[in-house]
Amino acid sequence: MTDFDPGAVRAFRFLDCRFDADTGEAGLDYAFDDGPVMTEVLRFPGAPFALDGERAAAVQRALRLLHLVAGVSYYKAAVPAEIRIEAYDIDAGTAALLTSVYENGLGEFAYRNGLSLRGKIVFPARGSAAPAPPAGLSEHAVVAIGGGKDSLVSIEALRAAGVAQTVTWVGGSPLIAACAARTGLPTLNIGRALSPLLFDLNRRGALNGHIPVTAVNSAILALAALLHGHDQVVFSNERSASYGSLIPGTGEVNHQWSKGWEFERDFAAHLRSHVAADLRYYSLLRPFSELAVARQFARIDHYDAYFSSCNRNFHLLGERPAQRWCGVCPKCHFVFLALAPFMPKPRLMGIFGRNLLDEADQAPGFDALMEFRDHKPFECVGEGRESRAAMELLANSAAWREDALVKRYSREIRPQLDPADRGLASLLEPSDDHGIPGALWERLRANFGA
Ligand SMILES: CC(=O)N[C@H]1[C@@H](OP(=O)(O)OP(=O)(O)OC[C@H]2O[C@@H](n3ccc(=O)[nH]c3=O)[C@H](O)[C@@H]2O)O[C@H](CO)[C@@H](O)[C@@H]1O[C@H](C)C(=O)N[C@@H](C)C(=O)N[C@@H](CCC(=O)O)C(=O)O
Numbered sequence: 001m002t003d004f005d006p007g008a009v010r011a012f013r014f015l016d017c018r019f020d021a022d023t024g025e026a027g028l029d030y031a032f033d034d035g036p037v038m039t040e041v042l043r044f045p046g047a048p049f050a051l052d053g054e055r056a057a058a059v060q061r062a063l064r065l066l067h068l069v070a071g072v073s074y075y076k077a078a079v080p081a082e083i084r085i086e087a088y089d090i091d092a093g094t095a096a097l098l099t100s101v102y103e104n105g106l107g108e109f110a111y112r113n114g115l116s117l118r119g120k121i122v123f124p125a126r127g128s129a130a131p132a133p134p135a136g137l138s139e140h141a142v143v144a145i146g147g148g149k150d151s152l153v154s155i156e157a158l159r160a161a162g163v164a165q166t167v168t169w170v171g172g173s174p175l176i177a178a179c180a181a182r183t184g185l186p187t188l189n190i191g192r193a194l195s196p197l198l199f200d201l202n203r204r205g206a207l208n209g210h211i212p213v214t215a216v217n218s219a220i221l222a223l224a225a226l227l228h229g230h231d232q233v234v235f236s237n238e239r240s241a242s243y244g245s246l247i248p249g250t251g252e253v254n255h256q257w258s259k260g261w262e263f264e265r266d267f268a269a270h271l272r273s274h275v276a277a278d279l280r281y282y283s284l285l286r287p288f289s290e291l292a293v294a295r296q297f298a299r300i301d302h303y304d305a306y307f308s309s310c311n312r313n314f315h316l317l318g319e320r321p322a323q324r325w326c327g328v329c330p331k332c333h334f335v336f337l338a339l340a341p342f343m344p345k346p347r348l349m350g351i352f353g354r355n356l357l358d359e360a361d362q363a364p365g366f367d368a369l370m371e372f373r374d375h376k377p378f379e380c381v382g383e384g385r386e387s388r389a390a391m392e393l394l395a396n397s398a399a400w401r402e403d404a405l406v407k408r409y410s411r412e413i414r415p416q417l418d419p420a421d422r423g424l425a426s427l428l429e430p431s432d433d434h435g436i437p438g439a440l441w442e443r444l445r446a447n448f449g450a
């Protein structure tokens with residue numbers, strides 16, 4: 001049935017949002033024109049919450065920010081020309097942040113749907129906002145866990161640095177729950193249910209595509225931190241996430257824009273200025289490349305039988321893979337390639353249950369990672385130069401050089417590359433763009449050394 005016509009919708013409406021401190025349940029309401037109310041529901045464990053004074057006010061501001069950011073899932077179903085915010089006003093700074101999140105975060109969605117959204121997403125701003133005061137938060141990290149290698153590297157780095165942390169995730173993934181339990185640390189699992197009406201619209205002809213899910217999770221964790229009186233939200237987005245896929249004729253399209261530095265910098269500044277002056281948001285892995293993070297992950301084997309970076313595990317609806325690693329998607333290809341230079345071969349094959357680099361029919365997947373005759377896939381994978389550098393290391397390794405795809409690289413791809421295009425050293429150097437607190441950064445830098 002395709003009876004929903006996105007082109008006929010005039011306005012997307014942010015109706016209202018509410019939080020019940022006795023139950024820990026939040027409701028976020030949206031609608032198209034005069035259509036039914038679409039409600040997203042979040043459940044924050046730990047209720048009842050005793051909130052008063054500045055912390056109660058900060059929670060209310062964080063709730064509104066979440067309402068505005070999470071609206072992207074619903075807005076994208078029709079991308080109408082008008083946006084209305086009906087229960088409260090936002091200032092120009094908030095409107096600018098949201099325009100950036102919607103325009104950039106829906107970049108892949110727009111490209112795949114043949115739409116041009118630049119300059120067309122207008123959040124109505126009214127009035128001004130006073131700078132947010134501190135909310136009396138205590139030093140404690142709410143650290144996001146996604147079930148893959150990156151957040152586990154951060155969790156272990158925070159543990160080594162002696163930072164108190166609660167391992168936190170959104171949604172009902174059993175895989176993430178198992179990884180979180182394996183850390184042996186305090187955990188927090190936040191429930192999130194999208195409105196069933198959205199899935200109904202999808203079946204009836206709505207526009208669909210990728211949304212900036214890390215922006216949504218960031219807003220959820222910011223609210224969780226305030227509810228628990230914690231002063232920092234820590235993500236594990238690496239430097240490579242700031243670089244998109246280069247599409248001939250279109251330019252750069254970044255699947256993981258909300259994992260990039262631009263989003264992190266702007267969102268962190270917004271939380272401090274508009275939500276609570278003492279709430280920090282940063283990515284612990286921001287200065288590092290995917291390869292530097294993979295090298296760090298290879299130094300511990302505590303999670304080998306638990307983690308997975310394969311996104312096929314994380315669908316809300318439908319099938320999940322029988323194994324933790326499907327072995328054929330871009331994330332499986334990339335993580336196998338990135339870990340191979342830093343892990344004993346039997347260990348890596350034990351994790352994946354197979355040797356992806358000896359499967360000749362998987363050549364197109366690895367070619368795309370290296371940006372050879374294809375663009376980098378729309379997935380959370382490293383830069384092309386990282387994949388080339390990893391393959392170069394394997395081509396020089398007795399353990400790997402006879403495997404089908406490594407041999408093919410040496411024979412067909414390597415001769416076409418400039419040596420500067422396949423070097424490792426510069427990729428392991430940390431960069432300066434990050435928001436990690438000073439003392440922690442010094443310890444982390446030492447911990448990540450060669
Ligand atoms: C797991 C996954 O990759 N899902 C993407 C997929 O969704 P699909 O239709 O196959 O199924 P479901 O995940 O079950 O979702 C059902 C529909 O629900 C809507 N929806 C879902 C989550 C949400 O937050 N908002 C939503 O509106 C949507 O209409 C779904 O069809 O394809 C979708 C369309 O391309 C993607 O939007 C789904 O991506 C999820 C939001 C997701 O969690 N993806 C992460 C695994 C992911 O891509 N992470 C990125 C981070 C990128 C970023 O910008 O933050 C990464 O690791 O690189």
Ligand SMILES: Nc1ncnc2c1ncn2[C@@H]1O[C@H](COP(=O)(O)OP(=O)(O)OP(=O)(O)O)[C@@H](O)[C@H]1O
Nearest residue numbers: 144145146147148149150151169170217235236309
């Ligand atoms: N369900 C979730 N709830 C909260 N945070 C999440 C969730 N899924 C992912 N994240 C966080 O989003 C960021 C990006 O996720 P990403 O999948 O890249 O990381 P990962 O799962 O730790 O590692 P990998 O890159 O190996 O998959 C990480 O900080 C991760 O902790």
